[in-house]
Amino acid sequence: MPECPRCHQAVDVKAIACPYCRTPLKAYGHPGMTLYHATGDEPLCVACTYDEDDTCTLPKRPHARDCTLYRDRNQPAVPMVTQGYTRDFQIRTWIKRNLVWLLLLGLILFSLILTLLR
Numbered sequence: 001m002p003e004c005p006r007c008h009q010a011v012d013v014k015a016i017a018c019p020y021c022r023t024p025l026k027a028y029g030h031p032g033m034t035l036y037h038a039t040g041d042e043p044l045c046v047a048c049t050y051d052e053d054d055t056c057t058l059p060k061r062p063h064a065r066d067c068t069l070y071r072d073r074n075q076p077a078v079p080m081v082t083q084g085y086t087r088d089f090q091i092r093t094w095i096k097r098n099l100v101w102l103l104l105l106g107l108i109l110f111s112l113i114l115t116l117l118r
């Protein structure tokens, strides 16, 4: 099982984020994604952003000859997508963590509305 590059806990190979410290991880690709192939003698990882920033947990790193998640480190990043994903992930995580309080607040508001309508 690979380990998180930040907190070094064991994480599932398909995890897209570390369950312990929330570091985004690169997991196995999804159907329909482009499969990149190394063209020269060097593996893809040598020129991959995810090798450079140490977020790749794929077992074939650093010797991957083909990979669906390869991203050329010389290409500009796509911050809008990353930020959107991160914000969405954070909101869902916050809701999950505070679900009990949100339900309690909803119940209180519902009771208040019922009381006011009498």
Ligand code: SF4
Pocket (backbone or CB within 6 Å): 026, 044, 045, 048, 049, 050, 051, 056, 057, 058, 060, 061, 062, 063, 064, 067, 068, 069, 070, 071
């Ligand atoms: S090419 Fe694939 S295996 Fe290599 S670092 Fe990039 S994402 Fe990881």
Ligand SMILES: [Zn+2]
Pocket (backbone or CB within 6 Å): 004, 005, 006, 007, 008, 009, 018, 019, 020, 021, 022, 023
């Ligand atoms: Zn971690």
